[in-house]
Amino acid sequence: MRLAVASLVLFACTDAQAQYPWGYGQYGPPISPHASPHAGPLQALQSVAQPMLDAHNAVRARLGLPPLVWSPELARVAQDWANNLISTRELRHQQNNRYGENLYAISGGTSSPAQVVKLWADEARNYAVRTNSCAGVCGHYTQIVWRATRDVGCAEATDRYRQVWVCEYDPPGNVVGYRPY
Numbered sequence: 001m002r003l004a005v006a007s008l009v010l011f012a013c014t015d016a017q018a019q020y021p022w023g024y025g026q027y028g029p030p031i032s033p034h035a036s037p038h039a040g041p042l043q044a045l046q047s048v049a050q051p052m053l054d055a056h057n058a059v060r061a062r063l064g065l066p067p068l069v070w071s072p073e074l075a076r077v078a079q080d081w082a083n084n085l086i087s088t089r090e091l092r093h094q095q096n097n098r099y100g101e102n103l104y105a106i107s108g109g110t111s112s113p114a115q116v117v118k119l120w121a122d123e124a125r126n127y128a129v130r131t132n133s134c135a136g137v138c139g140h141y142t143q144i145v146w147r148a149t150r151d152v153g154c155a156e157a158t159d160r161y162r163q164v165w166v167c168e169y170d171p172p173g174n175v176v177g178y179r180p181y
Contacts, residue, residue: 048113049075052154052167055117059144063181066150074099074153074168082157082166091164100149100172102140104165110158116165120144132179142180146173 049070057067091105104116120140127138154167
């Protein structure tokens with residue numbers, strides 16, 4: 001059985017630094033000695049679009065929310081940022097991003113779109129609908145189910161050490177003082 005360590009981060013419109021299980025520059029074991037430095041936009045649009053959209057919309061359907069629509073433009077933004085995160089060995093949100101953004105990274109393995117969205121959606125247990133508050137991390141989940149959000153675009157990039165997923169949402173969610181649904 002392959003052991004994979006995932007790190008998951010949402011900064012809720014701040015520039016807070018992520019906490020990593022080990023220091024940067026010291027990644028976990030390589031994914032593959034032949035892994036490409038990153039994925040191209042065409043690959044992201046073709047192989048990620050439908051599974052990622054289906055996973056997001058399954059979460060929204062459980063709450064009776066309208067389905068999201070795949071945005072090639074948001075997917076391009078996500079691909080550019082995922083490539084940047086791989087090349088700079090960082091995991092942080094874009095500054096001054098006009099979109100909502102969820103990030104996910106795994107070292108020593110890979111994750112499917114369904115696994116990534118499930119991890120984010122599992123944060124629902126931390127969200128209290130009555131008080132509109134989180135007990136722990138729930139911002140990835142609330143972005144997925146933000147009623148006003150209509151479009152999503154996601155992409156992934158990999159290197160020998162890790163895989164990074166980025167999803168962009170328009171309009172963005174997690175607006176302070178408002179409820180997701």
